[in-house]
Amino acid sequence: MARYKAVILAYLPNKKILFLIVFILLIFAGWFYFSDYKNKQIQYTADKEKSPLAVAPEQTNQLDKDSDGDGLKDWEEMLWKTDPNKMDTDGDGTPDGEEINLGRDPLKAGPNDKISDKEDLVAQEKAVSDSNQNTVTAVYAKQFLTEYLSLKQQKGELTDEDKNNLVERLMNNIKTLAVADKYKISDLKISNDTSQESVEKYAEWMKAIFIDAKMPKMSETDVFTILLNSVKEKNFKNIELGVKSLNKYVVLNKEITRLLLLPTIPENLSKNHIEIANGFNNIALAAENMAIVQNDPVKAMMGQKLYNEQMIRIYNAMKNLQEIFNEYEITVFK
DSSP states (O other): OHHHHHHHHHHSOOHHHHHHHHHHHHHHHHHHHHHHTSTTSOOOOOOGGGOGGGGSGGGTTGGGOOTTOSSSOHHHHHHHTOOTTOSSTTOSSSOHHHHHHTTBOTTSOSSSOBOSSHHHHHHHHHHHHHHHHTSHHHHHHHHHHHHHHHHHHHHSSOOHHHHHHHHHHHHHTOOOOOOOOOOOGGGSEEESOOSHHHHHHHHHHHHIIIIISOOOSSOHHHHHHHHHHHHHHTOHHHHHHHHHHHHHHHHHHHHHHHHHTSSEEEGGGHHHHHHHHHHHHHHHHHHHHHTTTTTOHHHHHHHHHHHHHHHHHHHHHHHHHHHHHHHTTOOSOO
């Protein structure tokens, strides 16, 4: 089981993942701060003194950053869903910021991209904003921003310890994604035959799934970390690739779950078998949520926590199975 234990440990979250989630969440918090003060008007200036990102010194200027020089801040590009690294997202020759100032759609190539009137422009911005405010991240970002502003009002300038404690409380409040196990013992084909032959037949089935089959070299956690970095750097090509990769893991884990429901299982192995089946089904759900990190990073983190828990669950069930296999002098999980 040493090899499987090493794999499990490699899949657990690390400080890099937590830092990236905090970074993305701070961007969301800043975005809510500014959207609250726009009063339904198109406004494209930011006040450095009021930036909630002061909580993270190395990211203080993020809300004033305009990576592509198109007149839109990077956080505003998130609202409009334009490319922060491309001055003219729709490629019609007019910079994104100028298009919006002219009442044109920055995502639709001109010349027929006029938004009918100012009210429609405001309504479009509000629709984009509202679509993100319904996320789990929106709830946490507002909570974080409220607590930050309240603390700053009480103490004035915050110390590094204050900032670290604030971020730590925020991360501790992120819970595991809640899911219910889909399968029960009654969903399995269980046999009362616990003979050597019956157990060996079952062991061969498990070997075919977990030992003989070619598994991806990268874990879901590896892909998730790359995806988080891509979101942080606004690398849209890599974001797309990362989402596709995680969705492939969703398909893979659902297929493993399907295969686990097919064999006839000796009764003395059924309890641990159903743990593994539910574990892989839940990992598929976790990967689905990890893939939405660009739009809802906190929910993605909740999915990652679920993933970690289920990997440990699977490891423990496999360990228990191998202990029973040892009684039959069979080795599956080394």
